[in-house]
Amino acid sequence: MNSLIAICYLLQENDEQNRLWLTEEHFYVQVRGKLRRFDIERIQRVAIENRRWWFPVVAGGILAPLSLLAILLNLYNPWWLISLLVGSMLLWYWGATQHQVLAIHQHHHRQDIALTLVSQNLREFIKFTNRFLRQGLPTLYVKEDPKAWQEAQQTGYYAPDILQKQGFIPAYTEEQWKNQPSQGEDWLMVNSLRLTSSVRYEAEGKQLLPRIYGTIPVGAVHR
Secondary structure, eight states: OOOEEEEEEESSSSSSEEEEEESSSSEEEEEETEEEEEEEEGGEEEEEEEEEEEOHHHHHHHHHHHHHHHHTTTTOOOOHHHHHHHHHHHHHHHHHHHEEEEEEEEESSSEEESOOOOHHHHHHHHHHHHHHHHHHSEEEEEEOOOOOOHHHHHHSSOOOHHHHHSSSOOOOHHHHHSSOOTTOOOOOOOOOGGGSSEEEEEEEEEEEEEEESSSSEEEEEOO
């Protein structure tokens, strides 16, 4: 598998059977353990959309009047026919009700994947994926550790203390960075394409935040 960029769990954290993840070459969807893989170059966009399931609508629409007619004509056991009538009506109602799906629009067709839950993290993940499809990886912003930045001039790599403590360097996209209280702090602009370490976008609260899992080459930084 190529390098992981972002991951989103559909139902609960670390649920390996229900998740989406994005790499530089593929978009993966795993629902109830069933895995689907899509080539990034073939995807135009992904979206959360509403669908009606027409097969249950048609089946329920046919069975309901037939079972009602059979009841009126007293052709079979009425209790069995009443159960069939109620079941047909429920089937029709379920199909006619709009359901939320993950719609993956490709060049010549669309594939819908049923969703049982649409969380804010999933919406952020979809938003990020579409931006990645259009623009690639964005410029990232990290807080400057003056001591670590000074050492980076000698070593060639920026490695703040937080990397040792947490295992990654917290970062922000430009949109997220603009919402941060500056408090006189200095920031480093990081070119994602020049990073040699993995960048993962992970859920934190209601946001999908980038995290850099390793040191940052000085050549990838603009102050």
